[in-house]
Amino acid sequence: MPRIGVFVCWCGSNIGGVIDCPKLATDAVNLPGVVYSTEYKYMCSEPGQNSIIQAIRDHRLDRVVVASCSPRLHEETFRKTLARAGLNPYLLEMANIREHCTWVHNKEPEKAQAKSLALVSRAVAKANLLEPLFPSSIPMTKRCLVIGGGIAGIQTALDVADAGHEVILVEREPTIGGNMVKLDKTFPTLDCSACISTPKMVAVSTHPNITLYTYSEVAGVDGYIGNFEVTIRCKVSYVDHTKCTGCGDCQAKCPTKVSNEFNLGLDTRKAIYIPFPQAVPNKPVIDAANCRYFTTGKCKICQKICAAGAIDYEQQETIITEKVGAIVVATGYQLFDWAAAYGEYGYGRFPDVVTGMHFERLVNAAGPTGGKILRPSDQTEPKTVVFVKCVGSRDPAKGKEYCSRACCMYTAKHAHQVLEKVPGAKVYIFYIDVRTPGKAYEEFYQRTISDGAVYVRGRVSKIYQLGDKLVVRGSDTLLGRPVEVEADMVVLASAMVSSGGIEDVARMVSVQVDKDGWLQEAHPKLRPVETHTGGVFLAGTCQGPKDIPDTVAQASAAASKVSGLLFREELATDPMISTVNQAICTGCGLCVPVCPYQAVELKTITERIPGHAPRERTVASVNSGLCQGCGACNVACRPGAIQVKGFSNDELVAEVDAICL
Amino acid sequence: MKAVIDNLRREAVRLLANDEVKMVIGYGEGTDASRTTPYFASTPEQSAAFTWGPLCANNLAKHLLDYRYEDTRLAVVVKGCDSRGINRLLQDLQFPRERLVVLGVPCGGQLDRNLIAPEIPPGARLQGIEDTGKVYVLVTDKGRLSFPKDRFLMPKCYLCETNMPVVADFMAGDPVPSPAREGSDRTAEVNEIEALDVAARSSFWDNEFSRCLRCNACRNVCPACSCKECVFEQAVPGWQQSGIIGSKANSLPENMVFHLVRMFHVIGRCVDCGECERVCPVDIPLRLLYRKTLKDAHILYGAGTPGMSTEVQSPLSEFSPEDPEEFM
Numbered sequence: 001m002p003r004i005g006v007f008v009c010w011c012g013s014n015i016g017g018v019i020d021c022p023k024l025a026t027d028a029v030n031l032p033g034v035v036y037s038t039e040y041k042y043m044c045s046e047p048g049q050n051s052i053i054q055a056i057r058d059h060r061l062d063r064v065v066v067a068s069c070s071p072r073l074h075e076e077t078f079r080k081t082l083a084r085a086g087l088n089p090y091l092l093e094m095a096n097i098r099e100h101c102t103w104v105h106n107k108e109p110e111k112a113q114a115k116s117l118a119l120v121s122r123a124v125a126k127a128n129l130l131e132p133l134f135p136s137s138i139p140m141t142k143r144c145l146v147i148g149g150g151i152a153g154i155q156t157a158l159d160v161a162d163a164g165h166e167v168i169l170v171e172r173e174p175t176i177g178g179n180m181v182k183l184d185k186t187f188p189t190l191d192c193s194a195c196i197s198t199p200k201m202v203a204v205s206t207h208p209n210i211t212l213y214t215y216s217e218v219a220g221v222d223g224y225i226g227n228f229e230v231t232i233r234c235k236v237s238y239v240d241h242t243k244c245t246g247c248g249d250c251q252a253k254c255p256t257k258v259s260n261e262f263n264l265g266l267d268t269r270k271a272i273y274i275p276f277p278q279a280v281p282n283k284p285v286i287d288a289a290n291c292r293y294f295t296t297g298k299c300k301i302c303q304k305i306c307a308a309g310a311i312d313y314e315q316q317e318t319i320i321t322e323k324v325g326a327i328v329v330a331t332g333y334q335l336f337d338w339a340a341a342y343g344e345y346g347y348g349r350f351p352d353v354v355t356g357m358h359f360e361r362l363v364n365a366a367g368p369t370g371g372k373i374l375r376p377s378d379q380t381e382p383k384t385v386v387f388v389k390c391v392g393s394r395d396p397a398k399g400k401e402y403c404s405r406a407c408c409m410y411t412a413k414h415a416h417q418v419l420e421k422v423p424g425a426k427v428y429i430f431y432i433d434v435r436t437p438g439k440a441y442e443e444f445y446q447r448t449i450s451d452g453a454v455y456v457r458g459r460v461s462k463i464y465q466l467g468d469k470l471v472v473r474g475s476d477t478l479l480g481r482p483v484e485v486e487a488d489m490v491v492l493a494s495a496m497v498s499s500g501g502i503e504d505v506a507r508m509v510s511v512q513v514d515k516d517g518w519l520q521e522a523h524p525k526l527r528p529v530e531t532h533t534g535g536v537f538l539a540g541t542c543q544g545p546k547d548i549p550d551t552v553a554q555a556s557a558a559a560s561k562v563s564g565l566l567f568r569e570e571l572a573t574d575p576m577i578s579t580v581n582q583a584i585c586t587g588c589g590l591c592v593p594v595c596p597y598q599a600v601e602l603k604t605i606t607e608r609i610p611g612h613a614p615r616e617r618t619v620a621s622v623n624s625g626l627c628q629g630c631g632a633c634n635v636a637c638r639p640g641a642i643q644v645k646g647f648s649n650d651e652l653v654a655e656v657d658a659i660c661l
Numbered sequence: 662m663k664a665v666i667d668n669l670r671r672e673a674v675r676l677l678a679n680d681e682v683k684m685v686i687g688y689g690e691g692t693d694a695s696r697t698t699p700y701f702a703s704t705p706e707q708s709a710a711f712t713w714g715p716l717c718a719n720n721l722a723k724h725l726l727d728y729r730y731e732d733t734r735l736a737v738v739v740k741g742c743d744s745r746g747i748n749r750l751l752q753d754l755q756f757p758r759e760r761l762v763v764l765g766v767p768c769g770g771q772l773d774r775n776l777i778a779p780e781i782p783p784g785a786r787l788q789g790i791e792d793t794g795k796v797y798v799l800v801t802d803k804g805r806l807s808f809p810k811d812r813f814l815m816p817k818c819y820l821c822e823t824n825m826p827v828v829a830d831f832m833a834g835d836p837v838p839s840p841a842r843e844g845s846d847r848t849a850e851v852n853e854i855e856a857l858d859v860a861a862r863s864s865f866w867d868n869e870f871s872r873c874l875r876c877n878a879c880r881n882v883c884p885a886c887s888c889k890e891c892v893f894e895q896a897v898p899g900w901q902q903s904g905i906i907g908s909k910a911n912s913l914p915e916n917m918v919f920h921l922v923r924m925f926h927v928i929g930r931c932v933d934c935g936e937c938e939r940v941c942p943v944d945i946p947l948r949l950l951y952r953k954t955l956k957d958a959h960i961l962y963g964a965g966t967p968g969m970s971t972e973v974q975s976p977l978s979e980f981s982p983e984d985p986e987e988f989m
């Protein structure tokens with residue numbers, strides 16, 4: 001028979017101010033298995049914990065029930081207390097009489113008293129069946145995979161590599177840099193984006209600990225924390241980068257011009273191209289869909305021109321596998337497809353209605369206009385520019401419910417740039433709110449206002465072309481009247497949405513996608529860069545919209561988590577995971593597809609039965625590195641052969657019985 | 662019918678003589694004129710005892726489970742409805758396809774033993790069965806007994822979906838007309854119960870379940886019940902006490918738990934062969950219960966009758982990242 005001790009916590013007045021804790025402790029002594037019970041003002045405090053240790057020794061307790069707050073808060077604390085007293089830490093059960101009782105029933109103390117006792121009985125019933133659990137250990141592969149080479153991926157890769165670990169960085173575009181290298185200046189300091197990001201890109205390519213795979217994609221992830229096996233698919237560039245010197249002659253001579261995606265279609269590039277002059281790696285790729293040789297069978301000019309003999313039209317896709325211990329997803333964002341959703345803004349038919357990212361390229365000295373703000377339709381300088389914020393953001397009907405966070409600030413930046421570069425320019429900004437929570441952000445916004453930007457509070461209801469002007473119709477909700485502006489150019493601050501293909505990445509690394517399409521962190525406040533899958537972390541805008549300071553901070557946070565992990569020789573696994581009772585398992589395999597972490601597989605065992613020849617049979621088996629203890633398999637298993645340790649069917653039934661019978 | 666029996670015997674002889682299988686499971690002559698009995702032949706000679714006809718209600722698929730952990734090949738005779746049970750076992754990975762030879766028989770409907778037994782003179786010996794199309798005639802030493810198919814078949818036959826096997830390596834005969842009634846509504850009975858108010862429905866099932874003997878016949882005959890050790894037979898401490906959920910105690914609440922848990926275990930998996938209801942010694946309308954789950958699975962997930970193929974998984978056994986998650 002177990003010897004259970006019950007420890008009731010007052011939590012100051014949180015619990016003690018609602019129910020009679022001494023009475024609860026006295027009542028608990030009568031529960032089956034309980035040999036000792038007591039109460040104290042703060043069980044989690046040093047003296048509180050010491051009193052538990054003392055009681056374990058004095059009363060030879062072998063199970064402990066703490067009736068206090070949520071296990072989310074203090075389960076770890078009390079497990080350590082048990083360990084200090086020499087007891088297996090998993091012989092602890094908590095009854096949450098604070099969040100589940102006194103906080104919600106503080107107006108009805110009598111009922112709260114009865115409910116507390118019911119919750120304690122539940123915990124005691126389970127404690128009677130608790131068994132000691134022991135973590136096992138798995139080896140650690142001291143390398144890290146980073147998916148996505150935007151500023152987030154770059155920062156993470158550099159930090160992890162600087163800590164002394166090998167990093168594999170996979171970027172699907174021909175260059176790293178992501179969205180940040182397209183930006184002109186960055187708020188609030190207005191330093192040049194390329195100047196601060198390209199040195200980091202170079203640092204990546206020269207770092208001895210970083211292996212860079214650009215123009216590559218992760219095709220599959222197997223394994224588990226400490227032991228992932230990653231398949232990387234390197235797309236065909238038709239250029240042998242080991243031979244190429246990056247001279248750019250091919251690009252100059254190539255006869256085919258196509259729309260340049262780096263400049264969002266504002267100018268053209270060649271079919272063999274280096275996306276921009278500071279690209280890393282600074283080597284070209286052939287866009288086979290548009291290449292004259294690949295489409296017509298004739299041309300090969302680049303091959304003729306290339307002195308290094310690097311052009312290889314026969315090049316095949318390569319598949320590489322790498323072993324890593326941790327994975328950081330940094331796949332970033334793209335802009336919301338406003339043209340499909342906003343008919344009233346012309347469905348993208350008016351060339352001078354552009355996005356903020358177009359504006360970044362137009363104002364950029366390395367951009368298609370050499371940094372002169374010229375509107376796309378006729379290359380003239382716009383005198384009146386209207387900015388529309390929250391296009392697709394904060395608009396559940398047409399786009400996304402959330403705020404994209406960077407737009408208020410970059411619109412202020414853009415307004416400032418127009419007023420600075422175009423003499424006599426007029427700038428109108430339609431907004432819902434102006435949000436400037438960040439160091440020196442509000443000051444930056446105020447400066448833009450004093451520059452002369454006119455902020456109009458209200459949404460824009462229609463944009464239409466009238467001659468060579470764009471008429472922007474909206475309302476000023478502060479003055480309560482309609483407004484109409486004749487503009488030369490309109491810049492839409494379109495929402496940030498997660499990168500295309502995020503679902504595939506999410507599936508491969510077993511991370512959930514939240515309702516808005518971003519990757520789900522383990523806890524919004526306390527575990528912002530971790531995920532529910534061990535060894536997989538998030539950095540940057542793949543987790544939600546943010547600006548560069550936040551992106552970099554998060555990237556470094558992810559890197560420190562990864563480094564901390566990779567410094568270990570082996571990993572202790574959480575023992576509260578699934579286990580299969582092979583004697584009962586029928587090998588139906590139902591648990592295999594329901595496991596969201598691919599932790600269960602079928603294996604053949606040889607069974608010895610007295611009086612029979614040994615026979616082979618298929619049963620389920622759980623990979624302790626992959627299993628997260630979610631219990632999905634548990635409910636799928638009809639005979640109850642697969643159960644989560646610490647949440648066995650018997651334990652759960654005992655808890656239900658204790659409360660309901 | 663004679664031809665089918667001959668074909669069946671010939672194939673059984675061939676399989677056993679060539680050592681292609683170790684045993685053939687089929688139907689043999691019964692203890693009285695109203696039924697047959699499962700028959701297991703391991704030599705070509707024994708194969709002469711196989712029979713077939715409208716008295717072969719048993720679903721023989723379940724017998725495969727007794728041999729699931731051996732390495733011998735077996736052959737088994739199945740009707741249309743039974744063949745769905747074969748798919749059940751295959752899909753549940755309870756029997757490897759390569760160790761199985763499925764011998765299919767065309768079925769024109771099975772006689773309901775509860776209806777025909779009272780008509781058969783005591784001690785009558787069966788000499789043959791004739792199928793005139795509309796009528797089965799049992800030829801016995803005490804005379805010819807006619808059983809029109811529109812009155813004497815098992816209720817499930819009037820709703821038959823597949824009177825030809827959905828899986829067979831060998832067919833012992835050509836297709837025959839289905840016994841299903843024109844325009845019959847497979848959900849009619851379920852709808853009737855659903856139309857009752859909660860209290861009436863509850864007392865209906867209380868009344869049924871209170872009779873349950875917990876004899877486990879329904880479970881033992883079910884091709885969807887393939888657990889090595891049933892949850893209801895695991896040694897729960899104090900397993901005979903009432904009040905412990907999942908005990909074997911024979912009381913209404915425990916019987917209810919037994920039947921509802923069994924129902925949950927077969928949702929989307931029950932192949933609707935109706936064997937549970939046929940074998941229940943106290944006539945609990947179990948098939949009605951499972952047909953309700955069949956109907957719901959159809960409405961909620963567009964699921965068809967399970968066992969039609971091994972491709973389609975039960976809707977409750979599938980996980981896809983695209984699953985709607987409104988409840989989360």
Ligand SMILES: Cc1cc2nc3c(=O)[nH]c(=O)nc-3n(C[C@H](O)[C@H](O)[C@H](O)COP(=O)(O)OP(=O)(O)OC[C@H]3O[C@@H](n4cnc5c(N)ncnc54)[C@H](O)[C@@H]3O)c2cc1C
Nearest residue numbers: 148150151152172178179186187332333356540541547548
């Ligand atoms: C118009 C505009 C102006 C802005 N101005 C400012 C500013 O002035 N100051 C500021 O602080 N912030 C600004 N921002 C915000 C800033 O752009 C982001 O905070 C930052 O770029 C996010 O970096 P990231 O690495 O998370 O994402 P990204 O830059 O999007 O990088 C993600 C990378 O991952 C790659 N990738 C995606 N999927 C895969 C895959 N499956 N496999 C491999 N690789 C993949 C992508 O190709 C990309 O290179 C602005 C944003 C916009 C839209």
Ligand code: SF4
Nearest residue numbers: 595627628630631633
């Ligand atoms: S508890 Fe089961 S379903 Fe959940 S992760 Fe572990 S093995 Fe997979």
Ligand code: SF4
Nearest residue numbers: 585586588589591637
């Ligand atoms: S669901 Fe249960 S019986 Fe089926 S394979 Fe998994 S553990 Fe075994």
